[in-house]
Amino acid sequence: MDNPGAAAETAGMVHDADVAIVGGGLNGPVLALALAQAGLPVALVDAQAPRAREAAGFDGRAYAISAGSRRLLQAVGVWAGVAAGAQPILRIRTRDGGARAEASPLDFEGGEIEDGPMGHIVEDRHLHAAMMAAVANEPRIALTQGATVVAQEIGPARVVLRLADGGMVTARVLVGADGRASGTAARAGIGRIAQGYGQTALVAAVAHAQPHGGTAEQVFLPGGPLAILPLAGDRSAIVWSEREPRATAIAALPDGAFLAVLGEAMGGHLGRLTLAGGRFTYPLTLSLAERYVAPRVALAGDAAHGVHPIAGQGLNIGLRDVAALAEVLVTAARRGEDIGAPDVLDRYQVWRRFDATALALGIDRVNALFSNDNPLLRAARVAGMGLVGQIPGLRRGFIRQAAGLTGDLPRLMRGEAI
Numbered sequence: 001m002d003n004p005g006a007a008a009e010t011a012g013m014v015h016d017a018d019v020a021i022v023g024g025g026l027n028g029p030v031l032a033l034a035l036a037q038a039g040l041p042v043a044l045v046d047a048q049a050p051r052a053r054e055a056a057g058f059d060g061r062a063y064a065i066s067a068g069s070r071r072l073l074q075a076v077g078v079w080a081g082v083a084a085g086a087q088p089i090l091r092i093r094t095r096d097g098g099a100r101a102e103a104s105p106l107d108f109e110g111g112e113i114e115d116g117p118m119g120h121i122v123e124d125r126h127l128h129a130a131m132m133a134a135v136a137n138e139p140r141i142a143l144t145q146g147a148t149v150v151a152q153e154i155g156p157a158r159v160v161l162r163l164a165d166g167g168m169v170t171a172r173v174l175v176g177a178d179g180r181a182s183g184t185a186a187r188a189g190i191g192r193i194a195q196g197y198g199q200t201a202l203v204a205a206v207a208h209a210q211p212h213g214g215t216a217e218q219v220f221l222p223g224g225p226l227a228i229l230p231l232a233g234d235r236s237a238i239v240w241s242e243r244e245p246r247a248t249a250i251a252a253l254p255d256g257a258f259l260a261v262l263g264e265a266m267g268g269h270l271g272r273l274t275l276a277g278g279r280f281t282y283p284l285t286l287s288l289a290e291r292y293v294a295p296r297v298a299l300a301g302d303a304a305h306g307v308h309p310i311a312g313q314g315l316n317i318g319l320r321d322v323a324a325l326a327e328v329l330v331t332a333a334r335r336g337e338d339i340g341a342p343d344v345l346d347r348y349q350v351w352r353r354f355d356a357t358a359l360a361l362g363i364d365r366v367n368a369l370f371s372n373d374n375p376l377l378r379a380a381r382v383a384g385m386g387l388v389g390q391i392p393g394l395r396r397g398f399i400r401q402a403a404g405l406t407g408d409l410p411r412l413m414r415g416e417a418i
């Protein structure tokens with residue numbers, strides 16, 4: 001096992017750390033950085049080969065990073081690596097694009113929160129690369145890439161992880177940041193509730209003739225929401241959730257026909273469209289772990305909750321887990337507690353589980369309310385959007401929620417050190 005960041009030969013090696021993290025996607029590296037910078041030795045293991053993600057070029061994936069998440073990325077030294085290519089969200093516009101398209105009064109301007117835009121759009125390849133560069137510079141993180149964890153044994157004082165290549169990691173606590181199909185959760189006996197939405201997300205990046213002006217748009221179509229997220233330059237990332245079998249039919253269209261259908265759904269105001277990357281599909285499911293902790297194990301990110309992309313909140317909810325878990329573990333270590341003890345891990349579960357589950361189910365309900373053309377529900381949502389737009393307190397509440405600044409915020413998301 002090595003640092004900096006090369007694929008490690010772990011065969012036969014044993015590595016000891018305070019915290020072992022399985023998953024080098026997005027949440028795992030940020031957690032590793034937050035813990036290591038506070039003094040805890042960390043082992044980070046990911047199944048993907050080094051730089052596999054960046055080598056694919058621009059795959060169309062981009063994230064809406066809330067102001068709260070940006071503060072966390074700043075605190076762990078990742079934001080500087082993505083800031084130049086990040087597009088500020090200056091305005092959020094929602095439109096009901098049903099049978100009769102109507103403009104919605106629910107428009108949010110970016111200057112309405114205290115420290116700048118309510119969020120930024122960041123491309124996956126830039127975000128992941130910046131995280132891995134920061135990890136490579138942190139001597140307290142032992143990174144192993146291209147190695148799959150195949151077994152975990154929970155002892156009275158330590159966890160032992162076994163890797164497919166024969167390598168071994170031991171730690172006081174194991175964090176599963178290994179995504180929706182979390183093997184860490186399964187091996188710890190944590191069940192999950194999973195439910196398909198019958199929708200598929202069509203994901204693409206487009207270049208357009210007209211500038212987007214930093215406006216993020218959500219168009220509510222009968223088959224599901226279409227998110228148009230502004231990227232640096234005259235480009236936008238598209239996340240179009242559409243009901244099956246129509247989604248598969250649209251995905252099968254050749255590029256020209258796809259762009260014609262997409263252009264019509266978008267409303268045409270961005271002018272002529274061309275593809276600026278690949279086209280991808282993701283079947284959409286809600287996936288909730290029944291518990292976030294088990295003896296010496298904690299789950300974070302998609303391993304704990306995989307949500308609908310309608311509100312662009314999946315990664316933001318995961319980063320809240322990361323900031324909360326880092327704060328709980330670092331505080332416990334400073335008090336001389338066993339960081340893998342049940343009462344320590346319970347503090348994390350109590351902090352995050354209700355909040356994340358309520359948000360996941362709230363997002364689920366919003367999707368159900370908006371993904372149809374029922375005239376009564378249409379009237380209710382148009383009236384609801386109007387109400388929110390007109391009442392200043394409510395409007396400000398919505399903006400602060402979108403910016404990730406409501407609720408019991410961990411210190412790293414308040415711009416404070418742990």
Ligand SMILES: Cc1cc2nc3c(=O)[nH]c(=O)nc-3n(C[C@H](O)[C@H](O)[C@H](O)COP(=O)(O)OP(=O)(O)OC[C@H]3O[C@@H](n4cnc5c(N)ncnc54)[C@H](O)[C@@H]3O)c2cc1C
Nearest residue numbers: 023025026027047063064149178179301302312314315316
């Ligand atoms: C279409 C779409 C659009 C989205 N848009 C947004 C958005 O705008 N904003 C937002 O906040 N979120 C968005 N999300 C959600 C976001 O992509 C996820 O929440 C986020 O990627 C989850 O990160 P993670 O690190 O928890 O898991 P993952 O990114 O899934 O990473 C898991 C990692 O674990 C590793 N792993 C798994 N098993 C093992 C093993 N046994 N051994 C070693 N390693 C292992 C894998 O190699 C992988 O690298 C979107 C999602 C979708 C599908």
